[in-house]
Amino acid sequence: MWPVKVTAVLALFICHLAAAQTNFFPLLCCSNAAYTNATISSVTPATVTVSWSGGGVERIPISNLPPELQAR
Secondary structure (H helix, E strand, C coil): CHHHHHHHHHHHHHHHHHHHHCCEEEEEECCCCEEEEEEEEEECCCEEEEEECCCEEEEEEHHHCCHHHHHC
16 A cells, blocks of 8 residues: 555655746746746746846746746
């Protein structure tokens, strides 16, 4: 029985890691700028907060994101 439990725990862990990675972009090209190693840390109805390599943090209007990210 324990192999099933271990498999279930590993599957949940892998899903958690995969979900965490969806906010990371090696290159995030927006209409106003491009960000390398960018992470979207928070989302409001109008903006997203992006941090990127070099220590920068910026709040970006959702309308500046690529269309596929706007849909998400």
